[in-house]
């Protein structure tokens with residue numbers, strides 16, 4: 280049954296949104312050096328700034344980092360942390376881990392650190408009384424908005440989290456309450472892969488959606504004959 284929903288976007292606009300969601304990729308190997316024009320960067324930042332936030336806190340700031348010197352300092356942190364991470368694996372898995380490219384800090388023309396000011400709006404933020412991490416969740420939504428808008432603009436984004444946050448905060452000279460939530464590499468790309476790079480390299484594959492959908496209680500699978508399960512299977 281289809282509902283005549285006047286509030287829905289026209290078909291083509293809907294397709295554009297879903298396309299950005301499906302074709303967004305984490306990019307680290309395909310960056311081109313061409314700079315991102317300021318007008319486009321502003322559009323991406325506007326998209327990020329329109330994310331939902333707890334109590335309309337808008338806890339984010341955006342540090343645009345084009346200095347090679349600063350980026351080199353961040354890369355040094357990455358190298359140390361990546362070495363530590365590699366030690367978590369043994370044998371073939373260790374070799375596979377070391378062969379992965381997990382950052383594009385210098386190859387991309389611009390890095391962007393999206394931070395979360397944990398004290399913005401004062402001590403009482405509507406909706407954050409019980410779950411204090413909601414400021415961090417809000418900032419993640421800003422990252423995702425930017426990531427999707429960038430895909431629509433043909434710009435790749437790669438999130439680098441193999442970093443010591445305290446060292447990163449020091450390099451970026453962040454004030455006390457400001458947490459470096461996402462360190463991102465941005466730039467035009469030679470191509471967007473049609474699947475996650477980790478999947479293409481055999482590290483880990485996308486899980487099946489059917490197995491992740493439960494009804495009413497955890498572990499209660501959808502019953503055979505359930506319309507929802509047949510729709511999920513027919514995708």
Ligand SMILES: Cc1cc2c(cc1C)N(C[C@H](O)[C@H](O)[C@H](O)COP(=O)(O)O)c1[nH]c(=O)[nH]c(=O)c1N2
Nearest residue numbers: 303304305307380381382438439440441475476477
């Ligand atoms: C919070 C967070 C942190 C990281 C990532 C993502 C997110 C959400 N990802 C990217 C991650 O590997 C990627 O999203 C998945 O592999 C799925 O691929 P697509 O994003 O769909 O291309 C990522 N990738 C990488 O090469 N180095 C990294 O340090 C990180 N860190």
